[in-house]
Amino acid sequence: MAQGQLRTLRGVEVQGKRVLLRVDCNVAVDEEGRPMPGGEQRLRAILPTIQHLQSQGARTILLSHLGRPGGKHVETLRLENVARQLRALAGFPIRYVPDIHGAQARAASEQLRDGEVILLENLRFDAGEEKADLLFAEALAALGELVVQDAFSVSHRKHASVAVLSRLRPSYAGLLLEKEVAMLERVLTTPERPAVAILGGAKLETKLGLMRHLLTRVDVILTGGGIANTLLRVGGASLRVGLVETQPPPEVTELLSEHRKNIQMPTDVRVVRGVGREVHPLMLPVSALTPADDVRDIGPETAAAYCAIIAQAKTCVWNGPVGKFEEPPFDEGTKHIARCVQSSPAFSVVGGGDTVRAISEMGLLQKFTHVSTGGGAMLTFLEGAPMPGLEPLYG
Template sequence: MKASIRDVDVAGKRVLVREDLNVPLKDGRVTDETRIEASAPTLKELARRHARVIVTSHLGRPKGAPNPEFSLEPVAERLAARVGLPVSFARDCVGKAAQDAVDALQPGHLVLLENVRFHAEEEKNDAGFARALAGLGEVYCNDAFAASHRAHASVVGVAGYLPAYAGDLMLAELHALHRALDEPRRPLVAIVGGAKVSTKAGVLRHLLPRVDSLIVCGAMANTFFAARGIQMGSSLVEPEAFDEARNVERQAGAKLVLPVDGVVAREMKPGQETRTVAMDAVEDGWRVLDVGPKTRELYARRLRDAGTIVWNGPPGVFEIPEFAAGTRALGEAIASTAAYSLVGGGDTAAAVEQLGLGPFSHVSTGGGATLEYMEGKELPGVAVLKDEK
């Protein structure tokens, strides 16, 4: 495990904290504070211990130049509300504006720097930019697990110039993934959904030898059936991933659980006529958009005695009410077990939030980072942190 910022004497020190405050904005207002809320414990604890807390983050894709649409300024107000302390705002993350804001910072206070992606050097992991960022602090703390699959200057580069530690959120994410995937209580059931086999191929390959059951759902499952030569109507399939699907099915054997029925419609939009059909009986012009009731029952049976459950990817188009029942039933089935349950970030976390599902042992804030960990990859932003002694 990685060394914790809690083990460092931070009193009076300038602590540069990388958070993931990449939140949705509409008309200059934050519309979802999940990531702000998740960052608060580390920041509150540092302030309580009289650190001078300098917060960095990215927001959106401003293409390496200042763009008011992607300013972090609206986030400062909501961060202050979550932390319960004033948060000042610096109109740049390097240079005079940043340095002046840091110089004015008192122990126990926080400043949020402007979007690091307003500088093209951030995503290039430019050494000069990383050195300039690091020059603002005396200690570095990475609390942005969700950004740690990216070798960017504020995630990786600064660790070359400052002693680098993990924040509370980072450690919680790593502990949850380690407990679920590296030292699971058996049986371990993994649920992998989503649109494309190609985007989850690495996850499937890495999980197969480790799991006791592998539930493949969502539009990914269509490709498995199509690879057998079954007609899937107008459903999304990936012909270029047929070989990958066949290989997974061959290696998985009895571990693999595919849907037995699906909810179909002609179009993926609200108000459509729906039918429930067997997965080998999808007619032309119809597409599978959710799992059917027999599949929901099958999932519940498979999950009932699980020791550990890892869920990454919804089984249906949960955003549309007609196709949300499968995701709701799956979430409820997981929550009803005594298993340690890890919910992968991205779409799955969004589904849990939207449908009010849970409780789960851990809901990850990471999308791509969680996927890469599940593929067995080392995350650059984690690798550069000091190891626990």
């Protein structure tokens, strides 16, 4: 974790200054490059900082990436359509400039007037962005006088506009990034007890460090998805090969033996039995599982037990669905947990693309204390691992 005080925009004089504002406009687009429904939440999240700079008379230059073009120009990943949607949400002009740091971008930045906003082209069209290339960062820095970082979702990446640019100009955290850090720091440093973490989704192997770190901060971790499957297998359950790492690393066994009372695993699950057959969900106790069973969700007994723990919590952090929520009826566990967290009086932080999508589809986004824009960034922060995009903003 970085040391010192996070430098924020509060009290910073920006009028008449060209401000490079790194935001995250990485929304899903269709085959013609048009933003798909559901992306508005990510764009709305960056508006407060843009509006603050605009109202203070800054000359704002928005920097963002979109997708994974791999350092090449990809027509469907241009930011023109995103600029159009962002402009509609903001309610004031935001001009798209189809250039990153060339003559057109330089001219557009120099011609900016107080309160005007432009959005430059997709940063990842240049390979220098993901390579953290100093020359690329210097070319961006030449366009402005101040840097504001507001893309928390990529703050764990060592990319040029994220980790290098902030070292080349006076730099500050935007309003969104400031809020993200404050909410997650509260979970790590001053959580009200009892504190609960809910972890689902991907492989446990990638979250071992996170779990170890969280276990020093929270009272219990409730598991689901692939994480729970691996733990269940280590605990002796019969699970089909392919659902879990074929040979879980020894660290998993150590983690479970050291913290068994603090790690909750499913006691019943929803499964599909057999391979290549018509889907017929079964509800089974974990003790009755066979290698033919494809575990896809937690069961009602587990959901009820988890909810009883959540109901007593004062702090709750959640990342990862507890089942294959995109395949009904295996969304029931995730929906049940979502309703329990939102109805709990706990300080609640939720993050991760799949988790946020699930609660968004349920219409519950506004029911949580904080919905993080970061998936990997949130997990990296909670693990206490280095955050290259945050480090230059402290001190």
